Amino acid sequence: MIVEELWQELEALNPRDVAVRAIADYDEEKGTFAITVFNRRYVVDVKNRTVIVPDNTRRSGMLDEVILHYLSHADDVPLANNLVSPNQLTDGSFFFRGGHELPLPKLAEKYGADLDKFVEKGLQLGGERTEFGDAAVKLKLFPRVPVIFALWKKDEEFDSEARVILDSSIEQQMSLYGVFLSLLFSIGQMLSD
Secondary structure (H helix, E strand, O other): OHHHHHHHHHHHOOHHHHHHHHOOEEEOOOOEEEEEEOOEEEEEEOOOOEEEOOOOOOOOOOHHHHHHHHHHHOOOOOOOOOEEOHHHOOOHHHHOOHHHOOOHHHHHHHHOOOHHHHHHHHHHOOOEEOOOOOEEEEEEEEOOEEEEEEEEOOOOOOOOEEEEEEEOOHHHHOOHHHHHHHHHHHHHHHHOO
């Protein structure tokens, strides 16, 4: 199982190094990491193989895998300040197809007629407004992983469209599969009620 492999991978790493690379807090006495995901603190208990979610937070099915992947792979590098689409990442144009195609049309379908609701949802996740499309929010998925969702509303000529924009440094923070999981998780959070 992939999640068990990620627990083993994290367990084998020096926890202090992980904390620095991921910008996480490490409690040596408890053997736990505290990591911020969309402005909420999650506690990762490596010994007991559990991720403790904040109060009033619904657990996502892929949450553990996304957090573990980030903790195991994050690197201590600054943002590149070079914005790209997932397809512009190394091998991204081949990876983000077929079974790895992102469900961005669902965002466009849900929010394409209500830009205020789209922005409101992003703000609820700890994001901030930014300038792309007709409406956009910049979310901090992890301390080193910003994600921008941009939305264009439907008009007479075009259907609504949603896009995701990333800092190219995400390639130093996780594999393409990790990016894919993280974006699925992020889109799921934007779609949740």
